[in-house]
């Protein structure tokens with residue numbers, strides 16, 4: 001159930017260059033939110049900027065009735081978020097969209113995250129580990145300083161490997177190189193992916209070649225965030241070989257890898 | 265007791281606040297957030313004869329005090345709307361106005377005919393002004409003869425109240441308003457979005473895949489107010505005013521300019537509770553001003 005929520009900021013601090021973690025006291029989001037779902041954040045109390053910003057649920061803490069958001073400052077909306085002080089109350093809409101899914105039969109899974117796409121994978125790993133799955137996490141970052149959440153995954157009990165673009169930490173190269181190796185070494189039941197589009201496409205390609213199902217979280221510019229404006233769509237294959245447009249905010253943001261059509 | 269009820273084109277509204285076409289879907293999403301019975305009316309998404317895929321993404325660009333969209337009328341087609349959406353909306357005590365879009369005179373007329381007599385449909389808003397559809401759309405709304413012809417054809421195929429939705433992308437909106445009034449439009453609604461564009465300087469590309477799109481939100485409010493006022497001076501049929509409304513005070517401005525009712529569009533995105541808040545705010549403002557009937561405001565501008 002979508003709700004309009006007013007939540008107090010319990011914490012909002014930098015965790016890496018450009019990256020902030022904001023923790024909010026938000027009972028309904030904590031009790032109803034699922035990994036892969038997101039919220040629309042009103043980043044300022046007035047009309048500027050006009051639209052809310054979609055941000056994934058990064059941590060969902062039912063006991064403490066809090067959720068966290070992990071965001072990268074890339075423009076004015078996220079900058080305003082980073083400047084909002086602890087103790088302030090902000091407005092959010094959520095939980096929104098369809099999140100990641102898993103079944104009892106999946107035993108070994110891999111999570112592939114790039115940049116701020118790592119954010120929702122923390123909540124996902126938490127749930128998957130609670131469900132006693134073997135969780136491999138592959139993280140990609142530009143450089144060591146901008147790598148986020150490695151510790152979170154390790155302390156939960158996931159097996160973590162890292163790739164950096166500049167080789168300052170872990171594998172020198174793409175996170176999808178790590179996935180290629182993992183697919184070779186381990187029998188995976190499911191791959192989950194969230195990150196920049198080129199990474200997502202490569203994850204879909206590799207998993208399809210290996211006949212492993214995969215779920216990808218997509219990003220698109222959003223108007224309402226709840227499915228009313230049909231502003232954020234992606235191409236999804238139809239049975240007759242053609243395509244239709246589905247709403248990233250309501251039918252997604254998580255889609256099956258094989259159903260999405262990418263333009264090149 | 266303050267009276268909030270108004271009547272537009274023979275449609276009784278319990279208050280003068282509607283939600284604008286294309287910003288509210290068919291109401292299902294917002295029904296999770298508040299009771300739709302609070303609204304005066306719902307104007308549903310632009311409906312075409314056959315299902316339409318719409319334009320490629322990105323379809324949304326944020327701009328100062330507003331946004332551009334190039335959704336391009338993605339909708340499931342009129343038959344689906346009649347079968348699945350209208351019966352659902354009927355459970356609410358709220359006026360349902362179906363927004364009709366076409367590519368040809370025949371398409372407009374056929375959609376109107378199919379909606380005629382459908383239980384739960386209170387009126388038709390004829391969108392002769394959508395800027396997003398190639399090869400039609402706006403041409404109907406920018407030429408008084410074509411606008412008149414659309415309304416005439418629709419009028420002859422339905423008993424329902426006909427509301428002509430006017431485009432602001434014209435030199436003289438009163439000319440179009442007069443033309444549709446002459447062919448039997450029961451009301452006009454204005455304004456639709458203002459044609460615009462946005463550019464990403466890093467990629468040197470337009471932000472919207474469609475290159476151009478329709479501007480809405482507070483950025484267009486002064487344009488909308490001016491046009492409502494001009495049209496109110498010109499025609500005798502009622503006006504549903506819209507364009508950038510986010511507060512009760514905005515709504516009052518439109519009523520003073522001559523609108524009988526108002527609609528909220530992009531304001532639903534900035535704050536999804538905008539419509540009920542505007543209704544509540546309007547009630548409070550009226551009682552604070554000791555005005556006991558909202559209709560006293562309509563066209564009350566002193567010049």
Ligand SMILES: Cc1cc2nc3c(=O)[nH]c(=O)nc-3n(C[C@H](O)[C@H](O)[C@H](O)COP(=O)(O)OP(=O)(O)OC[C@H]3O[C@@H](n4cnc5c(N)ncnc54)[C@H](O)[C@@H]3O)c2cc1C
Pocket residue numbers: 038053054055056057069070071072073074075076077078079116117119120218219220221222253
């Ligand atoms: C479902 C969903 C979940 C998301 N979760 C997170 C998250 O957990 N953490 C996080 O840091 N970010 C997340 N994002 C991305 C985040 O919404 C954007 O970075 C944010 O809206 C940018 O706002 P801004 O005002 O700071 O930047 P703007 O000034 O609006 O834009 C800055 C740059 O970002 C680009 N951009 C803006 N919005 C989008 C978008 N929706 N998709 C692609 N590019 C965009 C612009 O083209 C521009 O180059 C998510 C997006 C979606 C759709």
Ligand SMILES: Cc1cc2nc3c(=O)[nH]c(=O)nc-3n(C[C@H](O)[C@H](O)[C@H](O)COP(=O)(O)O)c2cc1C
Pocket residue numbers: 223229231284285286287309310311333335337363391394429455456457479480481482484506507508509527528529530531
């Ligand atoms: C995303 C979006 C979709 C729209 N779709 C339609 C439509 O299908 N038919 C129509 O007549 N107007 C459509 N409009 C125009 C609005 O109904 C309204 O006339 C316009 O946005 C001005 O009001 P606003 O500033 O309050 O949004 C759309 C507007 C937006 C923002």
